[in-house]
Structure formats: C-alpha cells, structure tokens
Amino acid sequence: MIRFVSSAQTMVRTMIGMMRRPVVRAIAGVTIPVALLILVDLSVHARGVPAEDEPVDEVAITAVVVDSPSPTAPLLHERARVVQRGETLLELLREHNLSFDEAVAASRAVGSYYDPRRLRPGQELVFRFWDNDPDTLDSVAVRLSAERSIEISRAEDGSFVAADVHRPLTPIPALRTGRITGSLYGAGVTAGLDANLLATLIQLFSFDVDFQRDIHPGNSFSVLFEEYYDEDGHWVRNGSLLSAELVLNHRTLRLFRHYGENGVDFYDPTGRTVRKTLLRTPIEGARLTSGFGRRTHPILGFSHLHPGLDFAAPIGTPINAAGDGTVEAVRNTTGFGIHVILRHANGFRTLYAHMSSTARGIRPGVRVNQGQVIGFVGMTGLTTGPHLHYEVHLNGAPINPATIQFPPERTLRGEELERFQQNRAHLESLLLGSPPRNEA
Ligand SMILES: [Zn+2]
Structure with a gap:
C-alpha cells in the first residue's frame, strides 16, 4: 500500500534496480x-514525502510500516513541522497535544543530547501519532541534519526518553x-x-x-x-x-x-x-649553474633577483616541455633571445630562454606534452655561454622550480x-x- 511515491523516490528505486x-x-x-x-x-514503500517545492509548513504524511496490514492494525502517522523564527521546542510540543508538564519533561529528555535553545528556523521536527489515538503524541524527531536526529518517545510509564539516532546515508x-x-x-x-x-x-x-x-x-x-x-x-x-x-x-x-x-x-x-607535475629539470644531462634568488648579473653587473634556474649544456641539446600545456608565446628579445613560454594547468607558466632555435611546429596555440622537445640550447640574448634559463611562474609571479611542492x-x-x-x-x-x- 503506497500512498505517496514522489518522483525522486521513483528515480531512486529505478536507479537501485539498475545499478545495484x-x-x-x-x-x-x-x-x-x-x-x-x-x-x-x-x-521507499514505507513512507512518502511531499514534493520539495510544496510551500506548506505542516504536512500530514501517511506512513505504512506494516508488510501486510490487517484492516484493524493501527497506523503511525507522521507530521513534519518546520521551525519558524522565534518558536521554541516547548511551544512546538505544546502545539502537538502535550501538557505543559509533559512538554517540559520531553524538553529535558532532549537536553542530554541537544540544547533545545539551539533550535533554529528552518529545522524540521517530525511528530508521530497512531491513527487510533490521534490526540496522543507517540514520538517526535528533532532533525539536526540529514544524518542525525534526536528522537523523543513516550515510555510505558508516560515519561519521555530521548535517543541520539544516526541515520546512514x-x-x-x-x-x-x-x-x-x-x-x-x-x-x-x-x-x-x-x-x-x-x-x-x-x-x-x-x-x-x-x-x-x-x-x-x-x-x-x-x-x-x-x-x-x-x-x-x-x-x-x-x-x-x-x-x-x-x-x-x-x-x-x-x-x-x-x-x-x-x-x-x-x-x-x-x-x-x-x-600532473612540472619537470624540475626540463633538460637532460645538464648542470645547474645558477639557482633561484638574488645575485649579481654576470653581464649587467648589478644585483637582481634571478627568477629561474640556469642549466649549462652544449649548444643543440634538446629542451623538453616541463609539463603538458599550450604554447603561449615564441619570441626573440634582447635579454632572453629566442624563448618559448608554455601555459599549464592551474595558473602555471614556464619559460625557456637563450635557445638556438625552437623545435619544428612550436608556435603559439600548439599543445605540447610533458617531455616533448620544444627547442634547443643556444646562447641567444644576454648570456656568457650556452645554457638554458628556465623559469616557472604561478599566477604571474616567478617561483623556485627546485622547491615547489607539486601533488x-x-x-x-x-x-x-x-x-x-x-x-x-x-x-x-x-x-x-x-x-x-x-x-x-
Ligand atoms: Zn638565468
């Protein structure tokens, strides 16, 4: 006997069927x-829900929890109630047929797990009644999250007991x-x-x-x-x-x-x-001759930040793309000589300077894979000898390729x-x- 089956539930059932x-x-x-x-x-068979966009504060829900209900078996009804601004647990319990003393007792029972003063607008309470005794509250669930609620129920002797219930998702x-x-x-x-x-x-x-x-x-x-x-x-x-x-x-x-x-x-x-990471050394068999940091420029003579690494290598030594990416620029300037800039994932760029030439097909917009040869060591631009000047930039600022932490x-x-x-x-x-x- 299914009174409500929302479309969401139907979907879940279908998915479970298909995908178990x-x-x-x-x-x-x-x-x-x-x-x-x-x-x-x-x-899914046991309970129903109102449509999510139904603009109601309180919804009576028929819950059928018995496998083969006899016509006389009592049914447990649930009423969901969304807490409004300024409402207290005590008031909400009073609203659902508890006397003042009962409501205080029920609130106290909750207190061992949850401070009722922390009840917030938008929180949901579920009140349960048996259909053969619709004036006597059976139990109430204070929903703390989808995974957790405090359940208050009436014991045999009329007192109230609370339980911290975690619902597996x-x-x-x-x-x-x-x-x-x-x-x-x-x-x-x-x-x-x-x-x-x-x-x-x-x-x-x-x-x-x-x-x-x-x-x-x-x-x-x-x-x-x-x-x-x-x-x-x-x-x-x-x-x-x-x-x-x-x-x-x-x-x-x-x-x-x-x-x-x-x-x-x-x-x-x-x-x-x-x-993917970037290669720290985008050239094979090369010797690191200058590190990252402040130093005196060998040609210009003044102190400056060396924003990359220098690797000495014979002219013609292949230079590899440090990572998968796209060629952003191929230029020839006074300082860097012939150089290539690659753009990589997540804000990284790499620069390779003083090349003798670029590799075939390396032009702006071309995709390159890590390790692919993009050019060859030379001594174009301001340099005293053949070497690769290699820079890594993150979001526009040079960073030290030797110490950067990659995943x-x-x-x-x-x-x-x-x-x-x-x-x-x-x-x-x-x-x-x-x-x-x-x-x-
Ligand atoms: Zn350099």
Missing part, C-alpha cells in the same frame, strides 16, 4: 553493504550528460551539476584541456558522481565525482576516481594520475593497476550507460 550490482562493485575501497541498498529499496551513482554550446561550466549547470562538482571537474580536466582553445560548440560530456540518499529514499546531498568523459573535436578524455595504496586520486584510463604524480602498476582496471571498467560502464564490455 555496479554500485556495490564500482566503488572499490568504499564498501557499500548490499543490505543498506535493500533497506533503501524497502523503505547511501551513496548512489548519478549520471549527467550534456552538450556544450558555450562553456563547459555553463553546460554543466544546465545539466544539473552543482558548482563544487564542476569546479573539481574543470580543475582535473585543466591538466589536459586548454579551456580557452580546446572547447568547441557541440563537444559533449558525461559526469558520474555520488548522490547520498537517506533511508527513506530522500536525496540528501551530492558526494564526490566518480568518473567523467569529455569529448572534444579530436580526442576523448576520461578520468576515474580510485582508492589506492596512497589514498584517493583521479586517474586516466591507463592508470596515470590526472594531476604526487603516479602511474599505477602491478596488482594495484589490476584493481584500478576493474574499478575503471565498472565506472566506465555506468558512465557510458552500457554493461561492462568483455576485454580480451
């Missing part, structure tokens, strides 16, 4: 008991897809992704995508993330990003969350961390890579909305 197996197996490391999922599934994967017309952010909002999730998504993709140049109308995305539901099947909050796909003009990027030996991180399909970059190997690949296959099947493919 993948849910349990997809999120390695966070074991979700199957029993919990079943609990959610069953509880169940994460369920949710999928949103969309097509980009302007920006990924705008399309994400349209698809119903929240700002936090979008910020994470953009930050993670920014290691591989130049959002100014690579995103074009018609590009598409799929985002898989956790939604947390309470035991009644109500949506409570979003959890973390699980997986995402971004389909650009000429490439498709995917990332996957994985719990490994080093905690949680996001990986590409090959098991490499999505967050750890890893490639999963061995057994951990196998675990990742299993996890990835499940996330990918949810992300792409198809059953896992057999991989030979």
Whole structure:
C-alpha cells in the first residue's frame, strides 16, 4: 500500500534496480553493504514525502510500516513541522497535544543530547501519532541534519526518553550528460551539476584541456558522481565525482576516481594520475649553474633577483616541455633571445630562454606534452655561454622550480593497476550507460 511515491523516490528505486550490482562493485575501497541498498529499496514503500517545492509548513504524511496490514492494525502517522523564527521546542510540543508538564519533561529528555535553545528556523521536527489515538503524541524527531536526529518517545510509564539516532546515508551513482554550446561550466549547470562538482571537474580536466582553445560548440560530456540518499529514499546531498568523459573535436578524455595504496586520486584510463607535475629539470644531462634568488648579473653587473634556474649544456641539446600545456608565446628579445613560454594547468607558466632555435611546429596555440622537445640550447640574448634559463611562474609571479611542492604524480602498476582496471571498467560502464564490455 503506497500512498505517496514522489518522483525522486521513483528515480531512486529505478536507479537501485539498475545499478545495484555496479554500485556495490564500482566503488572499490568504499564498501557499500548490499543490505543498506535493500533497506533503501524497502523503505521507499514505507513512507512518502511531499514534493520539495510544496510551500506548506505542516504536512500530514501517511506512513505504512506494516508488510501486510490487517484492516484493524493501527497506523503511525507522521507530521513534519518546520521551525519558524522565534518558536521554541516547548511551544512546538505544546502545539502537538502535550501538557505543559509533559512538554517540559520531553524538553529535558532532549537536553542530554541537544540544547533545545539551539533550535533554529528552518529545522524540521517530525511528530508521530497512531491513527487510533490521534490526540496522543507517540514520538517526535528533532532533525539536526540529514544524518542525525534526536528522537523523543513516550515510555510505558508516560515519561519521555530521548535517543541520539544516526541515520546512514547511501551513496548512489548519478549520471549527467550534456552538450556544450558555450562553456563547459555553463553546460554543466544546465545539466544539473552543482558548482563544487564542476569546479573539481574543470580543475582535473585543466591538466589536459586548454579551456580557452580546446572547447568547441557541440563537444559533449558525461559526469558520474555520488548522490547520498537517506533511508527513506530522500536525496540528501551530492558526494564526490566518480568518473567523467569529455569529448572534444579530436580526442576523448576520461578520468576515474580510485582508492589506492596512497589514498584517493583521479586517474586516466591507463592508470596515470590526472594531476600532473612540472619537470624540475626540463633538460637532460645538464648542470645547474645558477639557482633561484638574488645575485649579481654576470653581464649587467648589478644585483637582481634571478627568477629561474640556469642549466649549462652544449649548444643543440634538446629542451623538453616541463609539463603538458599550450604554447603561449615564441619570441626573440634582447635579454632572453629566442624563448618559448608554455601555459599549464592551474595558473602555471614556464619559460625557456637563450635557445638556438625552437623545435619544428612550436608556435603559439600548439599543445605540447610533458617531455616533448620544444627547442634547443643556444646562447641567444644576454648570456656568457650556452645554457638554458628556465623559469616557472604561478599566477604571474616567478617561483623556485627546485622547491615547489607539486601533488604526487603516479602511474599505477602491478596488482594495484589490476584493481584500478576493474574499478575503471565498472565506472566506465555506468558512465557510458552500457554493461561492462568483455576485454580480451
Ligand atoms: Zn638565468
């Protein structure tokens, strides 16, 4: 007997039905008991909720908690009540048929867990009555959060007892897809992704995508993330990003969350961390001849800040891009000579000066990968000998490449890579909305 089943609940049930197996197996490391999922599934039958946008303070809700109710079995009714400005617990209890003495006793019972004076407008209380005794309050739940409430109930002897009740939330994967017309952010909002999730998504993709140049109308995305539901099947909050796909003009990027030996991180399909570092030494076999900091310029003669590192190397030695990024500028100036500036994720830029020449194809707007040869050591500009002058800038200011702390970059190997690949296959099947493919 189902009196209310909101659309949200229907969705949860459908999702649980579709995703029970993948849910349990997809999120390695966070074991979700199957029993919990079943609990959610069953509880959906038991209770109803008003539509979220229904502008009412008090709603009578019929709750059917019996498996096969006999016609005479009493039913427990719930009434949700949102606290208004200035209202006290005592008043609200009095309003629900408690005498003054009873209300004081019930408030005192709550006091061992929660100070009733901390009750705030917008907080929800749920009052319960049996339908065969609608004038006698059975119990009341003071909701502190979606996960916790203080339950006050009437004991046999008429006194009141309180209990601190924690309700487990169940994460369920949710999928949103969309097509980009302007920006990924705008399309994400349209698809119903929240700002936090979008910020994470953009930050993670920014290691591989130049959002100014690579995103074009018609590009598409799929985002898989956790939604947390309470035991009644109500949506409570979003959890973390699980997986995402971004389909650009000429490439498709995917990332996957994985719990490994080093905690949680996001990986590409090959098991490499999505967050990438910059190379501290973008040249092989070179000798550091000048560090970062204040010194006297060998040619100009005055003291100044040396905003980078100098590596002495023979003319023609290849210079590597310190990280994945986009060529921002290729210039030839008096001081730096022939130099290249690369733009990387999260506000980083790198500069490579005194080149003899740039590598073929290195021009503004071109994407480069970490380690790719972008030019060759020379002695153009103001220099006493062949060397690479290398600078790293963060948000426009030079920083010392030798001491900068990057997030750890890893490639999963061995057994951990196998675990990742299993996890990835499940996330990918949810992300792409198809059953896992057999991989030979
Ligand atoms: Zn230098």
